[in-house]
Amino acid sequence: MSDAAANSSREIPFLFGGRSQEYFSIWIVNLALTILTLGIFSAWAKVRRERYFYGNTSIDGAPFQYTAPPLVVLRGRLIAAALLVVYVVLGEFNPIAQVALIATLFVATPWIVVNGWRFRARYSAFNSLCFQFDGQLRNAWGPYFWLLLLVVPTLGLIFPYVRYRQRRFMVTGHRYGDIPFHFGAHIGDFAFIYIVASVVMLLGFGGATIIVMGVSVTSGAPATYADIYLLATMVLLYLAMFLGWTYISVSVTNLVFNTSRLGEHALLSRLRVKDIAWIYLSNTVAIIATVGLLIPWAQIRLARYRAERMTLLASGDLSAFSGRSSGGQSATGAEAADLFDVDLSL
Amino acid sequence: MTTFDALFYPMGSARAEPVQVSASGSYVTIAASSWSRRESLADIRTTSRLARTRRVLTLHDGSQLHTDNNDAVDGLIPRQRTEQLIDTLERHPHAIAASLVFTIAATVLFFTLGLPWLANRIAQEIPLAAERVLGEQVLMALDETAFAPSAVPESVQTRIRERTAELTSSSDSGRAYEVQFRALGDANAFAIPGGTILITDELIATLDDDDALIAVIAHEVGHHEGRHVLRSVLQSSAILVLTAFLTADVNAAAAVVLAVPTFFLNGHYSQAFELEADAMAFAHLADHGVSPEWFAYALTRIKGETTDGGIFHYASTHPRASERIAAALAAAKDFPPLEDIVAARDTGTGNVQLADTMLLGCWRGSIAEDPDNSIDWWIRFHDDAQLEVEFTAHNGGDVRPTYYTGRWQVHGATLATRYLRRQDEAADIDIDELQRYTIDHIDDTQMRYFGVPGNTEFHSYRIDCLSGDDGAIDESLNLDRGQAEFAQ
Numbered sequence: 001m002s003d004a005a006a007n008s009s010r011e012i013p014f015l016f017g018g019r020s021q022e023y024f025s026i027w028i029v030n031l032a033l034t035i036l037t038l039g040i041f042s043a044w045a046k047v048r049r050e051r052y053f054y055g056n057t058s059i060d061g062a063p064f065q066y067t068a069p070p071l072v073v074l075r076g077r078l079i080a081a082a083l084l085v086v087y088v089v090l091g092e093f094n095p096i097a098q099v100a101l102i103a104t105l106f107v108a109t110p111w112i113v114v115n116g117w118r119f120r121a122r123y124s125a126f127n128s129l130c131f132q133f134d135g136q137l138r139n140a141w142g143p144y145f146w147l148l149l150l151v152v153p154t155l156g157l158i159f160p161y162v163r164y165r166q167r168r169f170m171v172t173g174h175r176y177g178d179i180p181f182h183f184g185a186h187i188g189d190f191a192f193i194y195i196v197a198s199v200v201m202l203l204g205f206g207g208a209t210i211i212v213m214g215v216s217v218t219s220g221a222p223a224t225y226a227d228i229y230l231l232a233t234m235v236l237l238y239l240a241m242f243l244g245w246t247y248i249s250v251s252v253t254n255l256v257f258n259t260s261r262l263g264e265h266a267l268l269s270r271l272r273v274k275d276i277a278w279i280y281l282s283n284t285v286a287i288i289a290t291v292g293l294l295i296p297w298a299q300i301r302l303a304r305y306r307a308e309r310m311t312l313l314a315s316g317d318l319s320a321f322s323g324r325s326s327g328g329q330s331a332t333g334a335e336a337a338d339l340f341d342v343d344l345s346l
Numbered sequence: 347m348t349t350f351d352a353l354f355y356p357m358g359s360a361r362a363e364p365v366q367v368s369a370s371g372s373y374v375t376i377a378a379s380s381w382s383r384r385e386s387l388a389d390i391r392t393t394s395r396l397a398r399t400r401r402v403l404t405l406h407d408g409s410q411l412h413t414d415n416n417d418a419v420d421g422l423i424p425r426q427r428t429e430q431l432i433d434t435l436e437r438h439p440h441a442i443a444a445s446l447v448f449t450i451a452a453t454v455l456f457f458t459l460g461l462p463w464l465a466n467r468i469a470q471e472i473p474l475a476a477e478r479v480l481g482e483q484v485l486m487a488l489d490e491t492a493f494a495p496s497a498v499p500e501s502v503q504t505r506i507r508e509r510t511a512e513l514t515s516s517s518d519s520g521r522a523y524e525v526q527f528r529a530l531g532d533a534n535a536f537a538i539p540g541g542t543i544l545i546t547d548e549l550i551a552t553l554d555d556d557d558a559l560i561a562v563i564a565h566e567v568g569h570h571e572g573r574h575v576l577r578s579v580l581q582s583s584a585i586l587v588l589t590a591f592l593t594a595d596v597n598a599a600a601a602v603v604l605a606v607p608t609f610f611l612n613g614h615y616s617q618a619f620e621l622e623a624d625a626m627a628f629a630h631l632a633d634h635g636v637s638p639e640w641f642a643y644a645l646t647r648i649k650g651e652t653t654d655g656g657i658f659h660y661a662s663t664h665p666r667a668s669e670r671i672a673a674a675l676a677a678a679k680d681f682p683p684l685e686d687i688v689a690a691r692d693t694g695t696g697n698v699q700l701a702d703t704m705l706l707g708c709w710r711g712s713i714a715e716d717p718d719n720s721i722d723w724w725i726r727f728h729d730d731a732q733l734e735v736e737f738t739a740h741n742g743g744d745v746r747p748t749y750y751t752g753r754w755q756v757h758g759a760t761l762a763t764r765y766l767r768r769q770d771e772a773a774d775i776d777i778d779e780l781q782r783y784t785i786d787h788i789d790d791t792q793m794r795y796f797g798v799p800g801n802t803e804f805h806s807y808r809i810d811c812l813s814g815d816d817g818a819i820d821e822s823l824n825l826d827r828g829q830a831e832f833a834q
Contacts, residue, residue, distance in 0.1 A: 017398070022397050022398075024442075025442045026397060028449060029432070029435045029436045029441060029442060029445045030432075030436075032444075032445035032452075033432070035449060035452045048396055048432075051399060052396060052399060055396065055397075055399030055400060056398075062362075063399065065400075084587055084590060085583075088586050089583060091583075092480065092579045093479065095483070127355065127360035127361075127362065128359070128360060128362075128409075128410040128412070129358070129360045288606050291607075319360045319361040319362060320360070320361070321360040322358050322359050323358060324358060325357050325408045325409070
């Protein structure tokens with residue numbers, strides 16, 4: 001909120017002020033209310049949760065705002081829940097119809113994606129101005145349908161390009177106030193990330209197999225230990241996959257943020273693979289060990305880390321933006337994306 | 347008079363101006379350094395209070411006031427009751443503690459009692475026809491992937507079907523059950539949705555007594571009567587949907603976070619169903635004069651059922667075998683021990699006493715003074731009810747040439763009876779004399795004579811199915827019995 005419109009570039013860190021204990025209170029009370037109302041309150045709970053995380057993330061003293069009306073969220077939630085129930089029931093009674101439903105959802109992916117972003121952007125605000133997503137549905141068909149059809153025939157080789165197109169569509173579709181975001185990453189950057197990840201994962205798979213086979217052969221282990229070796233191999237394989245996945249997701253996030261521009265402003269994301277992998281792993285263990293009671297702690301911890309590693313490279317006046325103030329759009333897209341994990345941060 | 351500092355954002359602008367907000371009556375005055383304006387309180391909308399997050403007051407023209415002074419805002423604008431309640435609860439230690447206790451109690455109660463009750467109620471409403479559709483698909487899928495056609499003779503299949511029909515004729519539901527036979531490679535039985543009970547050839551081979559087989563079938567009938575497949579489908583689906591909702595916002599390796607409770611809950615439900623099916627089976631068996639102890643006997647015979655699983659037990663789909671056996675024995679307390687039952691049954695047919703039916707015992711009797719001598723036998727039968735018996739004598743470990751091979755017609759229990767008569771003269775049994783006996787049928791009942799509980803000497807037998815008259819062996823079934831521990 002510096003009125004002095006400094007023209008020089010400044011580094012403004014993102015700050016996250018959420019506290020585990022405080023959020024735990026909010027989380028548990030809202031969870032209890034959700035149970036008491038047989039799930040209806042979950043829309044309000046979701047809005048409060050989002051508001052808490054947005055409201056505690058700030059740049060230069062100004063927090064983000066989440067402004068979605070709970071009733072709109074509830075409507076989206078009901079539709080998504082109905083879809084999920086139909087999906088699960090079909091899976092048991094009529095697998096063919098379930099496949100048809102999956103196919104329908106796949107064809108609907110562009111719609112779900114566009115509406116999800118539109119919803120989230122419209123109800124996200126900063127300094128009273130809201131974000132917008134005005135990417136057109138017709139432009140979503142390429143990255144979210146046609147190109148996806150090519151993934152299998154090309155043995156996945158086209159995937160970095162698909163991801164590049166998806167991210168480009170996402171970033172260029174967003175605006176803050178009247179200013180659109182600019183996407184600066186190149187296809188080569190994406191290809192590089194996926195090549196490194198593939199090599200690492202292949203080495204991991206190969207290494208895991210060799211180690212496990214070597215151990216079982218040299219020790220001449222009896223057949224009864226076969227299960228243990230199988231388990232060890234599985235764990236190593238999953239670990240390799242998890243690390244590969246984390247590497248991709250972290251690198252793509254950094255790449256997209258670091259190459260995007262909003263007017264003269266830029267972002268610097270410095271997430272590290274080992275940090276994120278450690279947070280994910282330890283969060284998972286903590287959540288399982290405490291039958292879910294550490295979920296708030298885990299979420300706060302992740303949000304804090306993400307904010308800590310994000311910096312705004314402001315060039316000039318941050319409050320020079322104008323546009324539409326935060327102020328309807330179907331929530332179904334956003335909710336369906338949440339529940340069905342159509343989320344594109346694969 | 348309430349006064350507080352705020353940031354004023356004009357409509358459509360990100361540029362804030364510090365202002366002072368003061369209230370008097372039903373109006374507020376917003377004063378900046380160079381201007382001031384008056385607003386009716388009724389025209390101001392405010393976000394609900396949430397922890398320390400900044401409050402946003404939206405004026406009628408869309409401009410906004412942002413302030414961290416939550417108390418002042420609350421003093422200014424009367425809050426909606428429910429919003430106030432939620433905020434109060436979120437900050438009240440007792441409410442937080444109560445929410446924690448309530449959430450845990452509600453979750454535990456729902457998953458242990460509520461969901462099973464609900465699933466049961468819904469399952470009762472689902473027509474059997476719908477379940478049959480499900481069953482057909484299951485069977486089709488299993489036939490394609492796991493099962494091979496059964497080699498159990500038609501006569502045996504018919505007998506098992508008749509006994510099953512008899513067992514279920516008086517069931518509450520009045521449902522008819524279809525028994526199907528398949529080869530799988532494992533001794534097992536399945537309740538296929540829609541009323542089909544599938545038993546494997548290996549189960550029939552492992553369980554050497556019809557009553558033991560009926561005990562297992564009764565257990566599967568229990569699964570059907572309790573609509574367990576449907577209930578289990580409903581329950582696991584509910585878990586899936588609910589956990590998806592509860593953890594939709596958990597982004598830490600979500601699949602694992604979801605999989606662990608799902609795994610344990612489904613194991614818990616499955617164990618409950620097994621115990622319920624057991625209880626129903628015991629009641630059914632007792633009603634039809636079959637000792638529930640046969641079920642315990644069956645469990646000890648089926649490989650893999652006797653392991654208790656150690657710490658993995660809680661994730662297992664089946665309860666501890668030791669508990670199930672204990673329950674079966676408790677349910678059988680009004681029945682005599684199995685040995686007595688078998689003995690009484692055979693006496694009843696006027697044929698043989700259990701203790702006398704040990705064919706091998708007869709022969710052993712003849713060589714008791716010389717432990718190096720023994721006589722092995724093979725018994726072969728095939729679909730046309732012909733029986734072939736082969737005796738091989740061992741002497742000091744050397745196998746002498748077979749000195750008898752013949753093909754007999756088997757007739758009821760006559761074969762065994764014949765041996766019985768010979769028991770006291772076993773030492774000099776006349777092999778040729780046996781040839782004169784014509785027996786037109788042999789079934790497991792006869793086969794069982796050679797492996798009854800209590801016989802700790804006899805270890806294995808082999809059944810060869812011969813094709814046609816050329817005597818070529820079509821299929822061999824080797825049954826290794828191990829020590830029959832059951833009698834202890």
